[in-house]
Amino acid sequence: QEMKQVQRGLFIVFEGLDRSGKSTQSQRVAKYFQEELQRKVQNISFPNRDTKGGKILNDYLQNREQKLNDRAVHVLFSFNRWEMQPEIIEILKNGTNLICDRYAFSGVAYSAAKGLDFEWCKNSDRGLIQPDLTFFIDVKPETIQQRGNFGDERYERFEFQSKVSKVYDSFKQDYRDSKHWITIEGENKTREQVTEEILNKITAYENDVMPLLDFDKMA
Numbered sequence: 305q306e307m308k309q310v311q312r313g314l315f316i317v318f319e320g321l322d323r324s325g326k327s328t329q330s331q332r333v334a335k336y337f338q339e340e341l342q343r344k345v346q347n348i349s350f351p352n353r354d355t356k357g358g359k360i361l362n363d364y365l366q367n368r369e370q371k372l373n374d375r376a377v378h379v380l381f382s383f384n385r386w387e388m389q390p391e392i393i394e395i396l397k398n399g400t401n402l403i404c405d406r407y408a409f410s411g412v413a414y415s416a417a418k419g420l421d422f423e424w425c426k427n428s429d430r431g432l433i434q435p436d437l438t439f440f441i442d443v444k445p446e447t448i449q450q451r452g453n454f455g456d457e458r459y460e461r462f463e464f465q466s467k468v469s470k471v472y473d474s475f476k477q478d479y480r481d482s483k484h485w486i487t488i489e490g491e492n493k494t495r496e497q498v499t500e501e502i503l504n505k506i507t508a509y510e511n512d513v514m515p516l517l518d519f520d521k522m523a
């Protein structure tokens with residue numbers, strides 16, 4: 305008897321500073337998957353402000369919630385990813401490609417930038433389903449400062465973004481040889497040029513790396 309095999313979806317994450325172009329690229333890549341490749345695709349983003357944990361995070365980010373301490377906030381951002389795990393796994397198992405705007409690297413980057421220990425910050429995200437590809441859009445804090453709407457929420461200050469940038473730099477170093485982390489130089493490039501580079505990397509990954517992974521080990 306023949307079993308119908310469903311190829312699971314790709315799990316693609318975008319990381320970077322505020323205004324680095326994560327949402328822009330998430331949308332553009334999803335559109336390409338859907339319209340040009342006719343492949344099933346879905347977008348999600350973190351924080352997901354609609355869940356139980358997400359509502360508290362939204363108040364916090366909009367400065368309406370003043371009492372939470374940094375560690376509590378850190379764990380809430382992780383909790384928000386754990387809340388979404390069953391849905392993420394379901395989507396991928398259905399064969400839908402998932403494009404995710406921020407994930408656990410953001411959790412570590414923003415909390416470590418506040419002074420929390422880098423290794424401690426990783427703990428609450430250990431065991432989350434891991435992305436196939438994380439695209440880090442590398443743009444300087446000076447550049448994002450000049451983009452639209454900068455300055456509306458809690459973390460949108462130049463000095464803080466510079467600290468976040470340093471934490472991302474250490475990830476960039478740590479994962480420089482990983483097939484699952486791709487740094488995209490984002491300075492002086494149009495949105496279209498960035499998308500083209502990303503799509504080329506996705507194609508290369510699917511051709512070279514993905515067939516080697518053991519999908520059955522997915523949670």
Ligand code: Z5A
Nearest residue numbers: 322323324325326327328350351381410411414459494495
């Ligand atoms: N946070 C955290 O602390 N811990 C966590 O675990 C997680 C998050 C998950 C809200 O995140 C905050 O939550 C965030 C981190 C923290 N802190 N802050 N601040 P968010 O994802 O909701 O919001 P955001 O990432 O800060 O901002 P954003 O506006 O969504 O940024 P973006 O998605 O990277 O950028 P964009 O909207 O695609 O582009 C911004 C502008 O630049 C827009 O006008 C574009 O048209 C323009 N743009 C885009 N690409 C280009 C190029 N190539 N050239 C020129 N202009 C461009």
Ligand code: MG
Nearest residue numbers: 326327328405
């Ligand atoms: Mg965004």
